[in-house]
Amino acid sequence: MEKIYQGKTKDVYRLGDHQILLQFKDDVTGENGVFDPGANTVGLTIAGAGRSGLKMTTYFFEVLNRLGIPTHFVSSDIDKVQMIVKEAQVLGKGLEVICRYRAVGSFLRRYAAYCEEGQPLDSFVEVTIKDDERGDPVISEDALAMLGILTTENYQVLKSLTQKICGVVKDELAKKGLELYDIKLEFGYDKADNTLLLIDEISGGNMRVYKDGTYIPPLELEKLFLS
Amino acid sequence: MEKIYQGKTKDVYRLGDHQILLQFKDDVTGENGVFDPGANTVGLTIAGAGRSGLKMTTYFFEVLNRLGIPTHFVSSDIDKVQMIVKEAQVLGKGLEVICRYRAVGSFLRRYAAYCEEGQPLDSFVEVTIKDDERGDPVISEDALAMLGILTTENYQVLKSLTQKICGVVKDELAKKGLELYDIKLEFGYDKADNTLLLIDEISGGNMRVYKDGTYIPPLELEKLFLS
Numbered sequence: 001m002e003k004i005y006q007g008k009t010k011d012v013y014r015l016g017d018h019q020i021l022l023q024f025k026d027d028v029t030g031e032n033g034v035f036d037p038g039a040n041t042v043g044l045t046i047a048g049a050g051r052s053g054l055k056m057t058t059y060f061f062e063v064l065n066r067l068g069i070p071t072h073f074v075s076s077d078i079d080k081v082q083m084i085v086k087e088a089q090v091l092g093k094g095l096e097v098i099c100r101y102r103a104v105g106s107f108l109r110r111y112a113a114y115c116e117e118g119q120p121l122d123s124f125v126e127v128t129i130k131d132d133e134r135g136d137p138v139i140s141e142d143a144l145a146m147l148g149i150l151t152t153e154n155y156q157v158l159k160s161l162t163q164k165i166c167g168v169v170k171d172e173l174a175k176k177g178l179e180l181y182d183i184k185l186e187f188g189y190d191k192a193d194n195t196l197l198l199i200d201e202i203s204g205g206n207m208r209v210y211k212d213g214t215y216i217p218p219l220e221l222e223k224l225f226l227s
Numbered sequence: 228m229e230k231i232y233q234g235k236t237k238d239v240y241r242l243g244d245h246q247i248l249l250q251f252k253d254d255v256t257g258e259n260g261v262f263d264p265g266a267n268t269v270g271l272t273i274a275g276a277g278r279s280g281l282k283m284t285t286y287f288f289e290v291l292n293r294l295g296i297p298t299h300f301v302s303s304d305i306d307k308v309q310m311i312v313k314e315a316q317v318l319g320k321g322l323e324v325i326c327r328y329r330a331v332g333s334f335l336r337r338y339a340a341y342c343e344e345g346q347p348l349d350s351f352v353e354v355t356i357k358d359d360e361r362g363d364p365v366i367s368e369d370a371l372a373m374l375g376i377l378t379t380e381n382y383q384v385l386k387s388l389t390q391k392i393c394g395v396v397k398d399e400l401a402k403k404g405l406e407l408y409d410i411k412l413e414f415g416y417d418k419a420d421n422t423l424l425l426i427d428e429i430s431g432g433n434m435r436v437y438k439d440g441t442y443i444p445p446l447e448l449e450k451l452f453l454s
Contacts, residue, residue, distance in 0.1 A: 093340060110364040113320060113356060114374040124373050129340060137337040140367045146351050147341040 008042050009053070009205060018087040018192045019074065024050035028205055028218065035217055040132045050081045052222040053203035057083065059226065060169060060202040069165060071198040072188065088188030088199050092149040094130035095139075095186070097158060099123055099166035102181040104208060110138075118181075123163045127155075157196065158187060165198060173209055176225050178216065183207035235269050236280070236432060245314040245419045246301065251277035255432055255445065262444055267359045277308045279449040280430035284310065286453060287396060287429040296392060298425040299415065315415030315426050319376040321357035322366075322413070324385060326350055326393035329408040331435060337365075345408075350390045354382075355411075384423065385414060392425060400436060403452050405443065410434035 001021065005012040008029055013021040030036045030043020054076055061073035072085035100107055103119040107126075127144065128136045144150040150158065162185055170180040184207070186200035200206070204218025216224065228248065232239040235256055240248040257263045257270020281303055288300035299312040327334055330346040334353075354371065355363045371377040377385065389412055397407040411434070413427035427433070431445025443451065 107370075110361060111356070111366065111370065111374060112361065113358045114376060121373055124369060126367060126370070129338070131340045134337060134339065138365060138367070139338065140353060140365070142351060143334075143338065143353070146348055147338060149341060 008040075009050075010201075014087070015084065018190075020072075020085050020087050022083045022085060022201075024054045024081045024083070024201075026050045040136060046219060049205075049219060051078060052219050053201055053205055054078060054081055054083060055226055056203035056218075056222050057201040060172070061198075063172060064165060064168060064198065067168065069161070069168070069198065070190075070195055072190075083201075085199065086197065087191040088197050089191055090186070090188045090199070091158075092129070092144075095149070096128045096130060096136065096184045097162045097187060098126050098128065098182060098184045099162050100126070100182040101166075101170065101179075104181050107182070123166060125159045125162050127158075154196075161187075161196065161198075169202060169207070173225065177211060178221070178225060179210045181208040181210055235267075236277075237428075241314070242311065245417075247299075247312050247314050249310045249312060249428075251281045251308045251310070251428075253277045267363060273446060276432075276446060278305060279446050280428055280432055281305060281308055281310060282453055283430035283449050284428040287399070288425075290399060291392060291395060291425065294395065296388070296395070296425065297417075297422055299417075310428075312426065313424065314418040315424050316418055317413070317415045317426070318385075319356070319371075322376070323355045323357060323363065323411045324389045324414060325353050325355065325409060325411045326389050327353070327409040328393075328397065328406075331408050334409070350393060352386045352389050354385075381423075388414075388423065388425075396429060396434070400452065404438060405448070405452060406437045408435040408437055 001013045003011060004014050009025055009027055011023040015021050026045050026047055026049045027042040028035055028044060028046055028049050029039040031039050031041060033044050055078060058076040061071050064071050065073060072088050074084040076083040100121045103115045103121055108117055126138055128138050141155045144155055145152050166183050169183060173180050185198060188197055188199040190197050204221040209216050209221050228240045230238060231241050236252055236254055238250040242248050253272050253274055253276045254269045255262055255271060255273055255276050256266040258266050258268060260271050262270060282305060285303040288298050291298050292300060299315050301311040301313060303310040327348045330342040330348055335344055353365055355365050368382045371382055372379050393410050396410060400407050412425060415424055415426040417424050431448040436443050436448050
């Protein structure tokens with residue numbers, strides 16, 4: 001089994017036949033030992049974080065697959081903390097698509113002149129470039145088109161698919177009295193047939209979830225949500 | 228004459244009857260004594276910079292007014308280094324609209340993973356918030372709409388007006404063998420009748436212009452262009 005990439009929170013192996021094995025790790029992103037889903041560095045290691053993320057991810061991908069939303073998910077093995085997925089080609093050199101329901105995090109840091117912390121946002125979508133060196137800059141629909149990363153037509157598909165997926169996640173969380181503030185997704189093209197797929201994971205590490213106004217960290221979120 | 232604002236490069240006085248007097252100064256934006264049209268701080272004072280900027284601005288506004296493009300320009304007095312303009316309400320708390328023909332400056336700093344320095348861009352438009360404290364963040368069409376700063380319809384009007392104006396400036400410069408790489412504009416609503424107007428100035432301090440691949444600083448630009 002060929003290891004093709006060592007990520008911040010997962011290691012990636014090629015299985016052949018356009019399939020990939022993701023080995024979830026207990027490392028989570030953050031800075032100075034504090035978890036931050038928007039951070040670019042591994043901030044801390046939390047025992048059980050990998051398994052917890054995989055359980056959440058499996059839950060959401062299974063819901064999305066049942067709804068006919070294309071994802072890379074094939075199967076998962078919770079005991080081995082592994083997920084098998086379809087091989088996909090990332091957009092450009094890797095993009096993150098963020099959907100926001102409340103103004104927190106980098107949105108608030110940028111636009112505090114025009115919004116209050118926690119102000120509702122109507123499933124606002126923005127795209128950032130995965131580029132640690134340059135702090136994952138936001139990139140507009142027009143810039144994505146001009147730089148040949150994504151056509152305007154594909155941007156609109158990506159935006160509407162993002163809002164649909166995040167709406168499902170938000171509704172699932174709401175069933176347990178949990179509120180989704182923001183979430184980041186990744187997409188790729190299926191190497192086998194080139195369709196646009198949701199890739200990566202959907203877990204506490206990729207979203208900010210609150211309960212009665214208090215932020216719920218990833219492991220606690222998984223316990224509250226899947227109990 | 229009531230002084231209503233002391234800007235980085237101009238002082239602003241109210242004249243009454245929806246008119247404003249702009250007193251151009253010899254301060255230019257930059258950092259550590261080096262001129263940078265994208266900078267937020269006054270970097271240096273250059274004798275004659277105010278008069279030079281006013282001469283360029285007067286030239287361009289007169290060209291634009293002849294073409295029927297709405298601007299705030301009423302008249303200027305080069306000797307007194309003053310310009311009289313229509314009173315306007317800025318968009319939001321002040322936005323800058325950038326039009327780019329080549330990848331330099333902050334665009335290059337953000338997107339260097341996807342472009343080369345000086346790469347041609349097809350009159351690419353982006354909007355930044357005037358917010359020194361937060362480093363003038365870029366803001367998307369969707370975010371402008373969501374935060375109630377500019378409707379999607381008005382964004383499209385602003386974008387197309389920006390491309391039209393900058394095309395005029397680019398063509399004028401090209402007549403003298405000068406190439407416009409990027410330029411930033413400001414817009415406002417006419418206090419008298421609420422029409423969208425080009426405001427502020429159009430001079431070397433708001434654009435990057437090159438001749439045969441070499442950057443031309445503002446005062447030299449004015450001499451080359453208006454000679």
